[in-house]
Amino acid sequence: MDRIKISLDEKDLPRRWYNLAADLPSPPLPPVTPDGKPITPDMLAPVFPMNLIEQEVCARRWVDIPDEILQILAMWRPSPLYRARCLEKHLKTPARIYYKHEGLSPPGSHKPNTAVAQAWYNKQFGIKRLCTETGAGQWGSALAFACRLLGLECKVFMVRISFDQKPFRRLMMETWGAACTPSPSPETQAGRAILEKMPDTPGSLGIAISEAIEAAVTDPTGKSRYSLGSVLNHVLLHQTVIGLEAKKQLKKFGEKKVDAVIACAGGGSNFAGIALPFVADKIAGAQIDIIPVEPESCPTMTRAPYVYDHGDTARMTPLLPMHSLGHAFVPPPIHAGGLRYHGIAPLVSAGIRAGLITPRAYHQLRCYESAVLWARTEGFIPAPETSHAIACVIDEARKAAEEGKEKVILFNWSGHGLMDLSGYDAYFRGKLQDYSLPQEELDRSLAVLAGLPKPK
Amino acid sequence: MDRIKISLDEKDLPRRWYNLAADLPSPPLPPVTPDGKPITPDMLAPVFPMNLIEQEVCARRWVDIPDEILQILAMWRPSPLYRARCLEKHLKTPARIYYKHEGLSPPGSHKPNTAVAQAWYNKQFGIKRLCTETGAGQWGSALAFACRLLGLECKVFMVRISFDQKPFRRLMMETWGAACTPSPSPETQAGRAILEKMPDTPGSLGIAISEAIEAAVTDPTGKSRYSLGSVLNHVLLHQTVIGLEAKKQLKKFGEKKVDAVIACAGGGSNFAGIALPFVADKIAGAQIDIIPVEPESCPTMTRAPYVYDHGDTARMTPLLPMHSLGHAFVPPPIHAGGLRYHGIAPLVSAGIRAGLITPRAYHQLRCYESAVLWARTEGFIPAPETSHAIACVIDEARKAAEEGKEKVILFNWSGHGLMDLSGYDAYFRGKLQDYSLPQEELDRSLAVLAGLPKPK
Numbered sequence: 001m002d003r004i005k006i007s008l009d010e011k012d013l014p015r016r017w018y019n020l021a022a023d024l025p026s027p028p029l030p031p032v033t034p035d036g037k038p039i040t041p042d043m044l045a046p047v048f049p050m051n052l053i054e055q056e057v058c059a060r061r062w063v064d065i066p067d068e069i070l071q072i073l074a075m076w077r078p079s080p081l082y083r084a085r086c087l088e089k090h091l092k093t094p095a096r097i098y099y100k101h102e103g104l105s106p107p108g109s110h111k112p113n114t115a116v117a118q119a120w121y122n123k124q125f126g127i128k129r130l131c132t133e134t135g136a137g138q139w140g141s142a143l144a145f146a147c148r149l150l151g152l153e154c155k156v157f158m159v160r161i162s163f164d165q166k167p168f169r170r171l172m173m174e175t176w177g178a179a180c181t182p183s184p185s186p187e188t189q190a191g192r193a194i195l196e197k198m199p200d201t202p203g204s205l206g207i208a209i210s211e212a213i214e215a216a217v218t219d220p221t222g223k224s225r226y227s228l229g230s231v232l233n234h235v236l237l238h239q240t241v242i243g244l245e246a247k248k249q250l251k252k253f254g255e256k257k258v259d260a261v262i263a264c265a266g267g268g269s270n271f272a273g274i275a276l277p278f279v280a281d282k283i284a285g286a287q288i289d290i291i292p293v294e295p296e297s298c299p300t301m302t303r304a305p306y307v308y309d310h311g312d313t314a315r316m317t318p319l320l321p322m323h324s325l326g327h328a329f330v331p332p333p334i335h336a337g338g339l340r341y342h343g344i345a346p347l348v349s350a351g352i353r354a355g356l357i358t359p360r361a362y363h364q365l366r367c368y369e370s371a372v373l374w375a376r377t378e379g380f381i382p383a384p385e386t387s388h389a390i391a392c393v394i395d396e397a398r399k400a401a402e403e404g405k406e407k408v409i410l411f412n413w414s415g416h417g418l419m420d421l422s423g424y425d426a427y428f429r430g431k432l433q434d435y436s437l438p439q440e441e442l443d444r445s446l447a448v449l450a451g452l453p454k455p456k
Numbered sequence: 457m458d459r460i461k462i463s464l465d466e467k468d469l470p471r472r473w474y475n476l477a478a479d480l481p482s483p484p485l486p487p488v489t490p491d492g493k494p495i496t497p498d499m500l501a502p503v504f505p506m507n508l509i510e511q512e513v514c515a516r517r518w519v520d521i522p523d524e525i526l527q528i529l530a531m532w533r534p535s536p537l538y539r540a541r542c543l544e545k546h547l548k549t550p551a552r553i554y555y556k557h558e559g560l561s562p563p564g565s566h567k568p569n570t571a572v573a574q575a576w577y578n579k580q581f582g583i584k585r586l587c588t589e590t591g592a593g594q595w596g597s598a599l600a601f602a603c604r605l606l607g608l609e610c611k612v613f614m615v616r617i618s619f620d621q622k623p624f625r626r627l628m629m630e631t632w633g634a635a636c637t638p639s640p641s642p643e644t645q646a647g648r649a650i651l652e653k654m655p656d657t658p659g660s661l662g663i664a665i666s667e668a669i670e671a672a673v674t675d676p677t678g679k680s681r682y683s684l685g686s687v688l689n690h691v692l693l694h695q696t697v698i699g700l701e702a703k704k705q706l707k708k709f710g711e712k713k714v715d716a717v718i719a720c721a722g723g724g725s726n727f728a729g730i731a732l733p734f735v736a737d738k739i740a741g742a743q744i745d746i747i748p749v750e751p752e753s754c755p756t757m758t759r760a761p762y763v764y765d766h767g768d769t770a771r772m773t774p775l776l777p778m779h780s781l782g783h784a785f786v787p788p789p790i791h792a793g794g795l796r797y798h799g800i801a802p803l804v805s806a807g808i809r810a811g812l813i814t815p816r817a818y819h820q821l822r823c824y825e826s827a828v829l830w831a832r833t834e835g836f837i838p839a840p841e842t843s844h845a846i847a848c849v850i851d852e853a854r855k856a857a858e859e860g861k862e863k864v865i866l867f868n869w870s871g872h873g874l875m876d877l878s879g880y881d882a883y884f885r886g887k888l889q890d891y892s893l894p895q896e897e898l899d900r901s902l903a904v905l906a907g908l909p910k911p912k
Contacts, residue, residue, distance in 0.1 A: 001466070001467075001523055001526055001527050001530065002527065003466065003467075004466070004527075004530050004531065005466060005530065005531075007463040007464075007465065007466075007536075008463075009463065010457070010459065010460065010461060010463075011457075011459075067457055070457055071457050071458065071460075074457065074460050074461065075460065075461075075834075075835055080463075086605070104560050106831075106835035106836045106837065108874070145835060148832050149542070149833075149835065167877075167878075167881065168624075168874070168877045171877040171878075171880055171881050171884075172837065172874075172877065174880075174884060175828060175831045175832075175837055175877070175880055176831060176832060177832055372631060375562075375631045375632060376604050376631075376632060376633055377605075378531075379531055379562035379601060379605065380562045381562070381628065381631055418564070418624070418628075418874050418875065419874065421623075421624045421627040421628065421631070422623075422627075424627055424630075424631055425623065425627050428627075428630060
């Protein structure tokens with residue numbers, strides 16, 4: 001029998017998260033206000049609990065993971081590291097392809113790695129209720145799950161078109177006891193204002209974020225906070241268990257080095273989770289291609305400038321130093337909902353600027369083609385987001401075959417596609433198409449940045 | 457940290473399947489023809505390959521698992537054994553509750569344990585294409601997955617009402633490359649005959665079985681066979697990896713004995729998978745309650761007689777010695793589609809007759825209530841079938857609390873409910889009800905057995 005996976009014991013769970021901020025060639029820029037002043041912890045206090053704000057600005061390389069968080073992560077962690085032998089054979093490649101299977105968690109993706117941590121820190125701080133937004137529903141269901149296990153209330157504003165079209169993700173949230181409301185809703189001022197103007201709007205992630213933040217900060221008890229599923233430093237930090245586990249597992253597979261680390265990237269957290277511990281190795285001198293993959297239709301990393309921009313459409317968040325298509329950018333409705341975001345995490349942006357991280361973009365049809373090939377060789381059906389990483393892995397493996405090189409490729413299989421089969425349906429029936437963002441549309445979208453401070 | 461799971465390494469996969477037939481107090485009765493003659497292997501040859509027919513009548517205690525089957529099982533096996541600490545805490549029970557998590561396979565249930573084995577034996581025998589039927593779609597998707605990995609064609613006749621109402625399961629099959637046809641279909645004589653009489657019929661498992669067998673036996677190349685996902689001896693045999701793994705894992709948890717082994721039972725294969733290796737211990741003198749759980753609305757084991765009956769509605773199969781509600785019985789449309797079967801595996805029936813196995817029945821609402829409690833304590837969302845086992849586990853754990861006994865309870869968490877959330881939806885919205893089969897209806901249903909041979 002050829003070994004195809006390493007399942008670590010739960011006693012081998014990493015005890016510390018890795019913080020790339022400590023190792024970057026130059027320290028990360030701070031978030032700022034629209035008039036260019038650095039954001040202070042106090043300014044964030046109504047939105048996030050102080051212990052997470054401290055983590056957000058933490059400069060230490062390693063952060064201890066509290067035992068109670070480890071105890072919950074052990075429900076599905078360490079996640080197995082697989083070797084994709086059937087795909088290798090199909091591609092006739094000398095490359096060895098390894099993947100972290102993050103789809104085995106109860107919500108089916110990497111998202112609960114941070115949802116559990118955030119819920120725990122909020123609970124420690126005395127918070128009783130978390131508010132968030134969700135698009136396709138991966139993040140909302142992960143936070144619903146985490147809040148239920150920790151005894152917090154959970155309120156999710158779900159973009160209305162997804163609420164109507166994806167009842168299964170909503171039902172997951174309800175099964176875990178979360179209150180899930182279609183957004184815009186009459187429950188917030190922001191929602192009511194939109195509904196008055198556009199009663200039939202399908203909603204947007206921007207509107208849903210505004211509603212979630214408003215619901216958190218206006219709770220008269222003061223016991224509600226807001227929770228975000230990607231982009232921020234503390235979210236990326238919580239995901240580094242993925243890469244830290246992968247290092248141990250690669251060693252057990254007998255691998256001494258890695259040539260490429262690949263993951264899809266929307267806000268950047270699943271990519272960061274597997275990649276940041278390897279970025280550290282690269283800073284220390286290792287030769288590794290570290291590749292986040294995004295959709296051609298939402299080319300934040302590959303075509304957008306590095307700027308200061310808001311994290312949300314309604315400009316309620318501070319300005320973050322990041323690659324951004326402009327906070328008003330509305331990506332076309334491709335099926336990888338988790339990759340439809342105008343910005344990308346500041347830490348990932350800093351890594352791109354430093355030349356440590358080299359992003360790529362792929363078209364939707366190539367990704368579905370890769371996803372189906374994956375399912376028919378490796379068995380597990382990937383999420384549309386994950387298929388972006390797979391498309392890139394296949395390219396790298398084919399290149400290795402052409403060059404006759406024994407490359408070691410590691411990637412993050414971020415989640416299963418069982419709640420997203422309507423996208424496969426559309427693909428099989430020829431209803432999907434590719435979309436390249438025209439330069440003039442990108443230019444128009446970037447115009448909203450006029451007058452905002454620039455990163456130095 | 458308290459240990460919550462044991463993940464064995466793939467080198468610890470069982471190398472042999474366990475065959476209860478070798479240990480039963482009296483040898484199992486053979487299947488017979490309607491005039492009472494034992495079925496010979498030759499009579500089954502057009503339907504199954506000879507190597508599986510041999511396995512069906514095998515009397516050896518242990519059957520070696522071919523390496524190539526182990527290699528594929530290693531994609532998700534050994535499955536972890538979990539301890540349900542959060543549920544225990546919630547119930548304030550001194551019982552220790554363990555469960556085998558069979559929901560982590562690519563199709564999401566225990567079904568591929570036998571699908572892979574059957575596809576492999578068929579391939580060895582030179583077969584190119586497998587035909588089967590599926591109701592809710594768990595079995596059809598498992599066989600589609602297995603056939604794809606082994607390079608066989610797969611043809612699935614899916615009960616038309618499920619085909620229309622459960623597009624996601626159908627899409628899983630298509631993603632793995634299977635041809636999935638709503639049944640009744642114009643592709644078979646059986647299908648055409650039904651469509652002529654009832655063009656708008658929603659279909660039934662009985663009709664779908666007839667179509668699948670016909671499609672297999674009428675293939676002019678002779679390279680098609682039929683495949684069944686439960687009931688038969690060889691299917692149960694393939695599932696025993698579950699119980700064999702569980703024994704090793706319980707030892708690693710430090711357990712020296714088990715007090716109760718519990719699983720839901722439709723055709724009987726997931727129950728048999730975890731239970732049969734423990735039935736062996738019981739025969740050898742151990743005190744264990746071994747409990748298959750069925751729906752009150754389809755009370756095969758708890759209310760139906762032990763008889764000779766056909767496995768399908770259309771009477772194409774031999775007569776099997778088993779508990780049966782009568783082959784024409786149509787169970788009410790409860791959401792646990794996998795438990796809606798009129799019979800139960802002959803091996804399980806023999807165990808019940810011998811007093812080794814003590815079945816119970818539960819109502820649907822209790823099961824959903826238990827499923828939601830499970831999801832809110834242990835995280836993973838169970839299939840409606842699995843929830844029947846959970847309801848019984850909760851009862852046993854509460855009894856242990858009342859009695860102050862440190863019981864060890866093991867059960868089979870047979871699959872996830874992510875493709876079945878519409879059942880949860882109906883439950884949350886108060887649209888489900890319980891149903892007890894009236895005695896006169898049962899009597900009417902059993903009348904079809906008149907004139908058939910009786911087991912001695």
